[in-house]
Amino acid sequence: MVIKPSFGRRAFLVSNLIFLAFISFLCLMPIIHILAISFSSGSAAAAGKVALWPVEFTTAAYDNVFGKPEYVRAFGISIQRVVVGTALSMLLTIVTAYPLSKDRNTFRLRTVYAWIFVFTILFNGGLIPTYLTIKSLGLIDSLGALVFPMAINVFNVILLLNFYRNLPRELEDASRIDGAGHFSTLWKIYVPLSLPALATTGLFTMVGHWNSWFDGMLYMNHPENYPLQTFLQTVIIKMDFRFLKSENVELMLQLSDRTSRAAQIFVAAFPILIVYPFLQRFFIKGIVMGSVKE
Amino acid sequence: MNSLTRMWKKEWPLHLMLLPGLAFIIIFSYIPMSGIMMAFQKYVPNKGLFGSPFIGWRNFQLLMDYPDIRRVFFNTVYIAVMKIVAGLFVPITIAILLNELRREWIKRTFQTLVYLPHFLSWVLLSGILVDILSPSSGIFNQMLGWFGIKPIFFLGDNNWFPYVMVISDVWKEFGFGTIVYLAALTGINPTLYEAAEIDGAGRWKQTLHVTLPGMMPIIVLMLTLNIGNVLNAGFDQIFNLYSAPVYESADIIDTFVYRMGIQQAQFGFATAVGLLKSVVSFIFISVSYVLAYRLANYRIF
Known part of the structure; x- marks a missing residue:
């Protein structure tokens, strides 16, 4: 009725x-x-x-933007950091979350290790010491400065380890009985079953790398090495053109023109606009399931 | 001894798996922590961490005497607390309203749209905001003009700046914030609503007496977890939107540390300010996790 x-x-x-x-x-x-x-x-x-x-x-603004080698090169560096950074980060997150998802009987030192990781959420050295560390490692002006410090995201590790824990234990027991070691259990059982969580963490890592601008500004001395967001930060927000090699005033005016600014913003937002709606159902599922604990 | 070797035989692959991750956090998180020594030094770059002279609490004394420091701390807490409160209230309301939509595809479309700003960086959003809020040609001031309001320089006026930060931050994050609350809403037992209806409760009463109590655990959890953000007023956003004329209302700890340390190369002083923030944040985050555990039985891992 x-x-x-x-x-x-x-x-x-x-x-x-x-x-x-x-x-x-x-x-x-x-x-x-x-x-x-x-x-x-x-x-x-x-x-x-x-x-x-x-x-x-x-479409003059777009002709203008894509005609600028500086913009195209910065776009390329961003793509590079997203690909390299996400691959490295996912690999590390997958193998780090696995041992930490074990209980104390299977992995005696688990809690100690877990606290070593979690402590980095609670406390950090701050801006200056981190900057000086990267500098003394000789990473200035290299892709490593953009990729290595973000390689382990403890929040993603926690999300994934909680997801691993909610997988039925029987699956793991069965694979152990069949003689599989930890590595093949992780690779053949855990990874295929945690695709929603992996898609979630993968998406966040990709977006994080694409959107990151401050590290580029800190660690890149030469503007040729700027990723796209750092490039835009200098050109659109700070309107600082000192680094543009070409001395003609025309280029400067074109890049700061309102339509060009809008085009540069839209081109930088475009990859995200097409990626996130497709992954929406994954990240919702991943977040919700990763945060549920028994 | 015997049991130790047996344990090692069984567990060595697990230790091995942790090795690369550990190496990364030791190099990029723990080694920088040792750099906080600089807060107690008159740091000289070419002498390094072990060659620079120690000066005790001098940097902190300098900090206390710094003329604008109270302002900086006040701005940080003021903006951060407003963001926490608004960032709690708005997503909860929108989640409840979204939950009232009966057609799945409409609900999903709206959700997709409100998530969008979360995924864009503050660099891009600042570029957009600067354009929209421009007093000379921005569309927002044009719209105010229809009502006879004179153009307002939102990003250059100390009376407006902190509120523009809070509103634009809520605009960016509320959609994404609804995810946890929507998940909580689907978890509420539907028989509770049926029972309330039989007792004669209308939709509004049901929201008040079934929905809100059902969401309470997650609301309490989000609130306590946010306590740790009291000193995070949003560096990315403010750094991209502020300018010298609004330092008075916009300068926060993080932007201050950046200007002192990176731009003016006062490494020891800037590290001292950063350390003060890290220590206070550490206390707040620890308290928030303990509270979250006590109140909502929340465990990080």
């Missing part, structure tokens, strides 16, 4: 729908606005005529 909802209930449902649609639009609007500006003519953008649709449509 279906009871027809009361008037008050229907009024609530409709206004709730409108309210949430408005809220969602608020999250999307700034991106659309930037996209509209990037496809508008310079004069229309400067005059503030653009809202959510391009005025005097042109």
Whole structure:
């Protein structure tokens, strides 16, 4: 039997729908606005005529951005750090989480090790000592400075180890009886079964590397080595053009022009815009299951 | 001895697996911790950590006498606490409202949209915010103009800056914050709602007496875990949005340390400020984990 909802209930449902649609639009609007500006003519953008649709449509800003070797090179460095950084990080997270997911009877020193890792969440040396360590290791101006310090993310290790723990124990027992050692149990049982958690941590690591800008600014002395976000930070936010080799003023003006700024922002956001909706169901599942403990 | 060797025989692969991860955190987390010695030194870069003279608490004394330091600490806590409170209230409300949507695809579409800003960096969002909030050509000030309000320089005005930080941070993170609360909502036993309905409770009463109590454990948990963030006002955001005219209301510990240490190369002094922050944060985070364990039976691992 279906009871027809009361008037008050229907009024609530409709206004709730409108309210949430408005809220969602608020999250999307700034991106659309930037996209509209990037496809508008310079004069229309400067005059503030653009809202959510391009005025005097042109792709000049994009021609401009992709024509700049500095931008293209920074984009390449970001891709490099995402690929290398995520691969290294995932490998380390998978093997680190496994021993830590064992109970005390299987792995006597587990708690000691776990605290060594967790302590780094609670306390850190701070900005200056970390900077000087990287410097004395000779990592300045190398990809290592961007990839190694982020290689172990303890939060991801915890998420994965909690996920491992919720897998049925019988699976592991069975594989042990079949004579599999720890390495093959991890590789053949744990890894295939924890794909949602791996997709989650993998996504977060990729996004983290793509979005990271401060390390580039600290550890790269030569702007040719800047990843994209650091490059944008200097050009768009700080409007600092000293490092651009080319001396012509035109280049400077083009890069700081409103439409070009918008195009650079949109191109940098684009990889994320296409990746995250597809992984949404994984990360929700991964977060929820990784955080449930018995 | 015998049992030790037996243990080693059984457990060596597990130790081996931890080795690479341990190496990384020792090099990149523990070795920098030894660098906090600098806080008690007059650090000279070419003499290094072991050659620089120790000066006791001088750096901390300097810090206490530094004219703007109270301001910096106040700004940090003020912005951080507002972010924690708003960052709790907004996601909970939106999660409850999203949960009322009956059509799965509408709910999913809205969720996808509100998660979006979380995944963009503060560099990009700052670029967008600077454009939107620009007093001369920004769309937001244009919209205010329709109501006869004169353009406001949101990012250059000390009266506005901290609130712009809180609002834009909530805007970026509330969608992602709804995930845990939505998960908690699906965990509430539906028979409780049926029972409440039979007792004559309407939708609003059900929210008040079934939904909210059902979410309480996770709300308490999130609140306690956030205590550890009292000194994290958001470096990425503020660094990309502030400028000298708003230092008065915008300068926080992290930006201060950056300017002192990296830009002015006062390594010892900056490390002292950073150490003070690390120690206080350590206490707050530890307390929050203990509380979370006591109140919500939460364990990190």
